[in-house]
Amino acid sequence: MKKISRRDFLKAAGLSAAALGLTACGGSASSTTAASTAASTAAPAASAAAATGSFNLDNIKTRTLIAWERMGSAHIMGRTQAAFCDKMEELSQGKISTNRFLDGELEAGGTIKDQFESGIFQCARYTLELSNYYGFEEGTVFGLPFLFEDRDHFWRYAESDLGKQVLEDLSAADQGLIALGYIEEGARHFFTTKSHPMTSYKDLAGLKIRVQTSDIYVGLVEAMGASATPMAWTEIYTALSTGVVDGAENPYSGYQSYMLNEVAPYIYEDGHIFAGGVLAFSKQVWNEMNEDEHELLREAAAYACEQNRTMNETDEADIKAELTAKGVTITTPTEQEKAEMFELCSGLYDTFGADWKDMVDQIKAI
Secondary structure: OEEEEEHHHHHHHHOHHHHHHHHOOOOOOOOOHEEEEEEHOOOOHHHHHOOOOOOHHHHHHOEEEEEOOOOOOOOOOHHHHHHHHHHHHHHOEEEEEEEOOOOEEEEOOOHHHHHHHHHOOEEEEEEHHHHHHOOOOHHHHHHHHOOOHHHHHHHHHHHOOOHHHHHHHHHHOOOOOOEEEEEEEEEEEEEOOOOOOOOHHHOOOOOOOEOOOOOOHHHHHHOOEEEEEEHHHHHHHHHHHHHHOOOEEOOOHHHHHHHHOOOOOEEEEEEEEEEEEEEEHHHHHHHHOOOOHHHHHHHHHHHHHHHHHHHHHHHHHHHHHHHHHHHEEOOOOHHHHHHHHHHHHHHHHHHHHHHHHHHHHHHOOO
16 A cells, blocks of 8 residues: 655645644643643553543544554554544544544654654554663563563553553653553564474574564574564565565564465464553643543543453464464474573563563562
């Protein structure tokens, strides 16, 4: 699908970035005291499972919000954004409408902060394991390998007091967003091309592996004896098919949505990093909303987060069955092999997690 640049999008819409922000929030905000500003930016302390509260529909302003996701409308994150948009429209009885760009149509360059502050969209997801790259130092721990044992462990964290505190801290940080609740796309696994069958982590040695732009990801791959190649995800199919890289890593949802079984039919199901995220909303627009609108967003987000959790629990098994039927070889490492992998990359905890050791210990103990 052809991508639309931010400039072209705004030009076609006849709006400047500033005007778009005003359209999205129903007009310019009036002056507020320091106390009320602080209150408006405070994060909702609700977890993904919380869906309580009420609002006065008369106080909901008519507005259009823009939602964005790069992985596709059929991907779990695209469907999560759709659930959020659907529920906002339903709860507001049509006062809130949404324009959805869930197939990466908009070129949203820069960090998540840049994207929200530009006014190009108001609803998106925040990738927790990239917190170090984004500048949210506390979130660096979420990129550490083997922090979470599995999906259940992640959701126990999400529902804990620590999980709620991190949402508040992220909302208060200089990231341009309000963290409305936790979402996820599953554990990340390595996969390799037909020329490089992989049935052990040892098979990574000497290979070129695509990674996200993250020092932790680079360190993880290099610890396995491979060469890390940071690259945009949209380039992955061509890179694998032409030999630019020999493999990559991603959750099952991303692997399936880009039909990577055609070029990389070997999956090593090691779950080295759990791809947790946050359903995020523009802080700029949030600050210009009233408390009834905040409550509506909280309720819509709680619904979308629960939908995300439910869909993931069934999606992954279905995807694996489909991939196996298409000839993909899926190898599950033994606990001993995973322990060996952790030993190889454990130095990343000293390099990137030393300042957050107590937090790491708390998460592992949940």
